[in-house]
Amino acid sequence: MHRKGINVNNVQPEDILCDYCEQSAWSLGEPCIEGHQGSIVCGTCLTLAFTDIVINGHGDLVDLKCRMCLEVREQTSWRSKNDPEATICLRCIKQSATALEKSKHWEWSRPTGG
Numbered sequence: 052m053h054r055k056g057i058n059v060n061n062v063q064p065e066d067i068l069c070d071y072c073e074q075s076a077w078s079l080g081e082p083c084i085e086g087h088q089g090s091i092v093c094g095t096c097l098t099l100a101f102t103d104i105v106i107n108g109h110g111d112l113v114d115l116k117c118r119m120c121l122e123v124r125e126q127t128s129w130r131s132k133n134d135p136e137a138t139i140c141l142r143c144i145k146q147s148a149t150a151l152e153k154s155k156h157w158e159w160s161r162p163t164g165g
């Protein structure tokens with residue numbers, strides 16, 4: 052997400068926030084993946100979501116739009132601890148994990164549990 056009240060013609064790295072933890076992942080040099088309409092998930096949140104949903108099989112079916120794909124999916128979703136309205140669906144967790152692993156910019160790999 053973009054920080055509120057920014058100059059859209061002069062967006063700075065610190066204006067780009069993770070939708071799930073509201074940290075400025077970009078300016079902190081953290082890996083992040085962009086979804087639709089400027090939504091962002093950072094590597095830290097993706098690790099949490101992947102561990103919770105994919106590895107441990109937790110998560111709820113939610114009737115909220117996934118922040119990344121902007122669709123309501125009948126899939127388990129991970130909720131941000133920060134903002135219970137901010138969810139990411141299983142599909143986006145997997146897609147984002149694959150995209151981050153492939154990215155040459157970041158040293159990120161999916162958690163393996165244990």
Ligand SMILES: [Zn+2]
Binds near residue numbers: 072093
């Ligand atoms: Zn985050």
Ligand SMILES: [Zn+2]
Binds near residue numbers: 142
């Ligand atoms: Zn999604």
